[in-house]
Amino acid sequence: MGNIASEEIRHSREIDSIIKKDKKNFEQTISTILLGAQNAGKSTFMKQIKLFSDHQLTDEEIKELKWTMYENVLSSVQPIADAVLKNKQLVDKIGSNMALTIEAISIQTMENLSQLDQDKLSRFGEIVQLFLNDKFIKEFYSTTSLVLPDYAVYMVSRMPMLIFQKSFVPTINDWVNVRKPTSGVQEFTLNTADMKLKVIDVGGQKSERKKWIHHFDKVFIITFISAISTYDQEVSEEDELPRNAIKRDLEILKEVLDNPFLKRKPLILFLNKSDIFKLKIQVVPLEKHFPEYQGKTLDYSDGIKFVKKLFLDLVSKIDAELDVFPHITHATDVKQTKNVIQSTITAIRNINLQANGLIT
Ligand SMILES: Nc1nc2c(ncn2[C@@H]2O[C@H](COP(=O)(O)OP(=O)(O)OP(=O)(O)O)[C@@H](O)[C@H]2O)c(=O)[nH]1
Ligand SMILES: [Mg+2]
Incomplete structure (x- = not known):
């Protein structure tokens, strides 16, 4: 009887020690x-x-995210704009108005964008959208071998017109798709x-x-x-x-x-x-x-x-x-x-x- 009792105590002490060790481990x-x-x-x-x-x-993250998206949109469309401007045949096809629009995109900088008021920022978004909607340009960037950043397809699909608007609230998907080194x-x-x-x-x-x-x-x-x-x-x-x-x-x-x-x-x-x-x-x-x-x-x-x-x-x-x-x-x-x-x-x-x- 005494032996069984001491065996039980020993066993119970062993379990206590494992739990204690475990707890320490989990902490x-x-x-x-x-x-x-x-x-x-x-x-x-x-x-x-x-x-x-x-x-x-957080609000801070959302604000930062918006600007990172603007930057990502710009660095997705600028290589396309630059390539279009170098393609004389295409420039002739798209017409002089669109060529001016493309030049405006090509020379845009983030520093400049950050100084625009909301109306002008939205206007810039509309210009980018016009550019992306142009059928000749669409055809050009879907067939070109230009190497664009991985996020370009996503950012272009996010309708720049929408993301340059004041009312735009970025989503979780936007968060995981933006690129900020x-x-x-x-x-x-x-x-x-x-x-x-x-x-x-x-x-x-x-x-x-x-x-x-x-x-x-x-x-x-x-x-x-x-x-x-x-x-x-x-x-x-x-x-x-x-x-x-x-x-x-x-x-x-x-x-x-x-x-x-x-x-x-x-x-x-x-x-x-x-x-x-x-x-x-x-x-x-x-x-x-x-x-x-x-x-x-x-x-x-x-x-x-x-x-x-x-x-x-x-x-x-x-x-x-x-x-x-x-x-x-x-x-x-x-x-x-x-x-x-x-x-x-x-x-x-x-x-x-x-x-x-x-x-x-
Ligand atoms: N399509 C796709 N895009 C991805 C995947 N993983 C990451 N990305 C995108 O790749 C880009 C770079 O991802 P990051 O997580 O910033 O890369 P990083 O390793 O932290 O880069 P550094 O900070 O410069 O070292 C972002 O635009 C991501 O959204 C993936 O599995 N598929
Ligand atoms: Mg990183």
């Missing part, structure tokens, strides 16, 4: 840093993480039922990447993002020679994994912009940029498998034992990304429990 803040080249989608993930925790846009660092802590997840967002431009190391000692898990839709792009940063954007991402990832602070840190890998990849792979063969590709030509699923393998092979070459959690993502899709965030949180929780010896 911990776990940090991850979003890494990747510029334009990969890091800040978009940060926004999605905020939305995951029911973030509402990050400089410096932004942190956000997501409170889940049983842990705090601190997410650190940094800039991906080469000059910003030099600052990443300052945060590495706080990081528990690495999140690396690559825009896989860039498989056909040559990029040249600062004074470097141009190189394929995916190969550049692989080199950045290699540097990250080789960093002594990040040795053995688990890796979440977001192969992002899968929506653009899906459209592009139907017309731009992967083998044109990666001659070693042996999958079916113009095939989404083989293409994804190949790109994923490039990243996983690199990781296992550096550390065959490393925990890697790859996801194919479309970060501007709120619903899909919510699921990705949920499964990432579960993975991080499990890694943390394992690290604390609470599960094997």
Whole structure:
């Protein structure tokens, strides 16, 4: 009898100690840093993480968002306007009035826009809309090989006339689709039922990447993002020679994994912009940029498998034992990304429990 009682007490003490250890564990803040080249989608993930925790846009954010959208519209339409102005045949076709309109768009600056009163700003929106509605220009930009920013299609679809109006209130979709390069660092802590997840967002431009190391000692898990839709792009940063954007991402990832602070840190890998990849792979063969590709030509699923393998092979070459959690993502899709965030949180929780010896 006495033996059974002492056994029960011992067992109950063991459970108490696990709960206590667990509680301490859950009170911990776990940090991850979003890494990747510029334009990969890091800040978009940060926004999605905020939305995951029911973030509402503040007045300040809405105001800033409007101006970022104006900037994005301008930098989407200006390359088209400049290209039209260089095309003499097209200028003859569209007529002198429209040519003047296009010149007004071509020379516009954000500084100038910021000094306009609301009426003039709306008038500018109308001009942009006239330009976009012109049938010759529509035909031109739907067939041209001009490389426009990723957000151009979205911004053009958002009816500049509408977004330059006083009454315009940006939406959550606008928020996740705008482009504003990050400089410096932004942190956000997501409170889940049983842990705090601190997410650190940094800039991906080469000059910003030099600052990443300052945060590495706080990081528990690495999140690396690559825009896989860039498989056909040559990029040249600062004074470097141009190189394929995916190969550049692989080199950045290699540097990250080789960093002594990040040795053995688990890796979440977001192969992002899968929506653009899906459209592009139907017309731009992967083998044109990666001659070693042996999958079916113009095939989404083989293409994804190949790109994923490039990243996983690199990781296992550096550390065959490393925990890697790859996801194919479309970060501007709120619903899909919510699921990705949920499964990432579960993975991080499990890694943390394992690290604390609470599960094997
Ligand atoms: N179509 C599409 N656009 C995306 C996706 N993810 C991000 N974007 C867009 O790509 C642009 C760049 O995204 P950001 O999140 O600002 O990129 P970033 O990695 O933070 O860039 P830096 O701050 O310069 O390092 C934005 O306009 C996003 O809306 C995606 O999966 N699909
Ligand atoms: Mg950013």
